[in-house]
Amino acid sequence: MSRQRKATPSARIGMLTYHALMLAISAVFLLPFYWMTISAFKTNAEIFSNPVTWLPDPIRWENMTSLLTREDFPFVQQFVNSVFYAGTVAVLVCLSCSLAAYSFGCLRWRGRNLVFGLTVCALLMPTIVTFLPIYLAWSKIGLTGTYWPLITPFLFGDAFFIFMLRQFFMGVPRELLDAARLDGASEFRIWWQIVMPQLRTPLIIVGLFATVYTWNEFFLPLIYLQDREAFPLSVGLFTFQSQRAVEWSVSMMGAFLTALPMVALFLLTQRLFQRGLSSTGLK
């Protein structure tokens, strides 16, 4: 808007201060990430050398091969586990939460607000509180040590994502649903064929949130899984670090490669995040 006009001196100073402040704040967040990245390409000695080297020289690519070929750290297997875990949860969350959100946001039924209120209350319930009885139940049916206890709950939705999606479902014009009802579509069909295509952007964003969240999920896999071969990366990295505390460069390479897909995913979908949450693709 005002880009054409010349900024007044005071406005320019304001902009400068703003950008300086923003740079400082992002530095605080980016520094650990940068530290992890450069450490991944150094030897142990170089990581702790004094004075600090801000760029690895030479770049130790061999850290990567040594990580990927280690017997005591099945990185590739754990990476596949993480992809499976996060991917399945993301898909299930999108399906189950959007069904629930359709009901809360698009249908009118007695007690709807009460049930929705209870669902939101579930948000306030810490995992720690409910995990013991649930763990005992899973262990009774003998499914601990598998991904079933980690994935099945998402078949039934997740309070946070239901809450988030409901807003978007409420934004779908009522007449669109009415038109489909007059056309003879069942509620299930309206959900799938009429409403879901309108909400592609919010659904992708929910899927991404769920992916990142699950990728980083630590507590539940730690509790339910026993074998190193079954761990997702979050747990795998932690166990490796606690057992091989001295091998910093391999740990850092592992951490770097674990963070990389999420960073890439974010960069690829950044534009969606920026415009997505405000506009739902509906006119």
Added chain:
Amino acid sequence: MGMVQLSGVRKFYGALEVIKGIDLTVEPGELVVFVGPSGCGKSTLLRMIAGLEDVDYGRVEIASKDVTEAPPAQRGVAMVFQNYALYPHMTAFDNLAYGLRRAGLARNAVDKRVQETAALLQISDLLKRKPKAMSGGQRQRVAIGRAIVRKPEVFLFDEPLSNLDAALRVEMRSQIARLHQELAATMIFVTHDQVEAMTLADRIVVLNAGRVEQIGTPREVYHSPANLFVAGFIGSPAMNLLPATLGPSGVALVSGPVLGGHSGTGEAVTLGVRPDRLTLTSPESAHLSGEAKLIEHLGDETILHLALADGGALTIKLAGDVALTIGARVHARIDMVGASLFGADGRAMRLEGARETEA
């Protein structure tokens, strides 16, 4: 083509009664227009006929079948919405075909029906486009096509033209009138637009606060409004409603003059006079005098808004461009032919001889 019959239909939102017992019969092939102030329940009533809202009490019959509990798709109704409500992610063809496919029509039959309908509405070259790539008028035509293609018993229109500009609205209005004749279909049409209501309707249903105030042909509701509400609502500019008493020698206006022809025993009444039933005259022969507060020059007619001495207001519609300035003293005469008289309860009283203008 089917009859729509509502008997004792009522609707509650929580404790709030928004439809308060409506009886109405729409004859086969008739075009009925619902009018009424915003929030009076026009849309709600229409949606109850469509089956999109539950009917709390009463019965809805379409084509002599009780459909009170039937789902929307099995009532033989189609609806056109104000915001078109086309499926945004589907082409016009798929929009039209969606309902046919749901009804289980074979692919060829669907194709044929869609093409026929598109030809009828001159939208054949739009069929491959999505709604986003269409103008408002084109979208509206596709929306009407989606209603027609299913060959319903009854068409329901909820203010379908109010998002269009004036010129397009006139065009679409005549197209709907044409469709009504070609399809000989039963139609119920909701509108805010008086001209739309008067020109399209076989009969007008005037609704107010969930009740029917009057049902009649456009001329009936215009010339013989059943009550004060209809008198004030139908017609633009609105009818002048003047407080008066009905004495032995005639209708006595509060300001003094007595208009002959009717007699009573001194009860309070309201005299309703259309703005075009007033003429300018000399001070001696005037029934009412006031000061011009606002003058609307519309080219072929002039609308005068007067402030009367007793604090009331008066609107006069004059043919042609009348040269008058604000603040001028204006004297007007009432033409009692075509005037209406309302009792203290707000209901119209019979005025002998006043209906002559209709003939």
